[in-house]
Amino acid sequence: MQDFADSYLRGETPIPCVRCNQTVKFTDLLATARDLKADCLATGHYVQRVDGDDGPELHRGADPGKDQSYFLFATTPAQLDYLR
Numbered sequence: 001m002q003d004f005a006d007s008y009l010r011g012e013t014p015i016p017c018v019r020c021n022q023t024v025k026f027t028d029l030l031a032t033a034r035d036l037k038a039d040c041l042a043t044g045h046y047v048q049r050v051d052g053d054d055g056p057e058l059h060r061g062a063d064p065g066k067d068q069s070y071f072l073f074a075t076t077p078a079q080l081d082y083l084r
Helices: 002-009 016-035 077-082
Strands: 047-052 055-060
Touching: 002 016, 016 077, 055 077
Parallel strands: none
Antiparallel strands: 047 055
């Protein structure tokens, strides 16, 4: 939260979801889902996850006006493999 507050004070428009995704959703929540033997973790973001030749790929949502792929840009291939 401190990074968010500092950015805001500098006049920037921070997006806290990216940081939250990296530290909460895709670390803690993902680990909990795996511990519970869940088949996958649904993020609720409007994106397309495509199974490519080299593994899962993150693609923009089908509707450009609703696309939220920028929130997930920092996900790793291993994380993306488990997300739906």
